[in-house]
Amino acid sequence: xxxxxxxxxxxxLALVAGVFLIVDPAGVINALAxxxxxxxxxxxxxxxxxIVASALxxxxxxxxxxxxxxxxxxxxxxxxxxxxNQILPGGIAGDAARVYRVKGEETGAWKRAAAAVAxxxxxxxxxxxxxxxxxxxxWLILIPEQLPLEASKIIWFLLTAxxxxxxxxxxxxxxxxxxxxxxxxxxxxxFWSGGAMVVQVGLSSLIVGTYVATFLLASDAVGATLPPIAxxxxxxxxxxxxxxxxxxxxxxxxxxxxxxxWPLFGFTGAEGLAASLLYGVFSLAGTALPGLxxxxxxxxxxxxxxx
Numbered sequence: 332x333x334x335x336x337x338x339x340x341x342x343x344l345a346l347v348a349g350v351f352l353i354v355d356p357a358g359v360i361n362a363l364a365x366x367x368x369x370x371x372x373x374x375x376x377x378x379x380x381x382i383v384a385s386a387l388x389x390x391x392x393x394x395x396x397x398x399x400x401x402x403x404x405x406x407x408x409x410x411x412x413x414x415x416n417q418i419l420p421g422g423i424a425g426d427a428a429r430v431y432r433v434k435g436e437e438t439g440a441w442k443r444a445a446a447a448v449a450x451x452x453x454x455x456x457x458x459x460x461x462x463x464x465x466x467x468x469x470w471l472i473l474i475p476e477q478l479p480l481e482a483s484k485i486i487w488f489l490l491t492a493x494x495x496x497x498x499x500x501x502x503x504x505x506x507x508x509x510x511x512x513x514x515x516x517x518x519x520x521x522f523w524s525g526g527a528m529v530v531q532v533g534l535s536s537l538i539v540g541t542y543v544a545t546f547l548l549a550s551d552a553v554g555a556t557l558p559p560i561a562x563x564x565x566x567x568x569x570x571x572x573x574x575x576x577x578x579x580x581x582x583x584x585x586x587x588x589x590x591x592x593w594p595l596f597g598f599t600g601a602e603g604l605a606a607s608l609l610y611g612v613f614s615l616a617g618t619a620l621p622g623l624x625x626x627x628x629x630x631x632x633x634x635x636x637x638x
Contacts, residue, residue, distance in 0.1 A: 340420050343578015347586050354590050358601030362553035370552035374545050378617025381541035385409055388534040393447035395520040400433050408432055414622030417580035417615050450521045458535035466563035545613055550606035555598040565592040
């Protein structure tokens with residue numbers, strides 16, 4: 332497993348380097364040379380909103396499972412976990428740390444803590460997949476002329492596959508329901524009962540919006556001002572590539588996707604790569620200093636389960 336992680340890190344770094352050399356190194360450097368300070372400050376503020384909103388979603392999810400977390404602790408641990416996810420391979424080290432650090436001492440508490448983290452992440456992923464699905468439909472209906480023929484075929488295939496999965500879910504809902512029955516109470520508490528859906532949709536929409544806004548800002552900062560339709564088309568696709576288990580924190584796959592997708596909107600691959608690199612810097616910088624402060628705070632007596 333250790334060797335696999337090393338190979339994954341090397342592959343991610345090699346992918347970034349390879350894309351950098353292919354798309355025009357001078358163009359990437361020029362695009363990053365004059366990033367406005369206002370864009371940097373705005374992006375860092377947006378990242379703070381993103382982390383705090385994510386921590387509130389985690390806290391809400393945990394509370395619905397009978398595992399209350401003080402708000403100060405939730406925010407502190409989410410900053411720390413976010414930094415770990417961005418600098419360690421696999422992208423889940425921070426999630427595991429959140430489970431361990433808030434699990435409590437009572438019997439079975441770690442199961443509720445683990446379920447809270449897993450379902451909180453699920454809420455976010457569902458929001459991203461929904462936005463990506465909406466984007467694919469919008470792409471085919473509103474701007475099909477900007478898609479290469481091969482890409483159009485791939486999108487139609489993905490939409491068809493989604494339709495087939497939806498139909499199969501309806502047809503086999505009883506069988507699926509039996510398999511998920513043991514998770515039913517938790518899923519209902521987190522996503523449905525007592526108005527939970529409103530809170531989950533509201534927070535997840537806000538969080539996804541901050542990811543997209545940060546990427547739009549990064550692209551504008553390097554001189555590639557994307558049209559609004561990009562917010563539901565190429566940007567969600569770039570962010571989804573970060574789920575591929577290569578590299579660290581999505582570095583590599585995200586850059587390759589941006590370099591390939593930005594030309595569909597009239598920009599160069601170098602500008603797409605520069606936008607993705609700057610997005611990564613914004614995300615890391617926006618969590619690094621608060622995360623380090625959070626790490627320092629955990630060394631103080633009485634802060635582990637404090638407010």
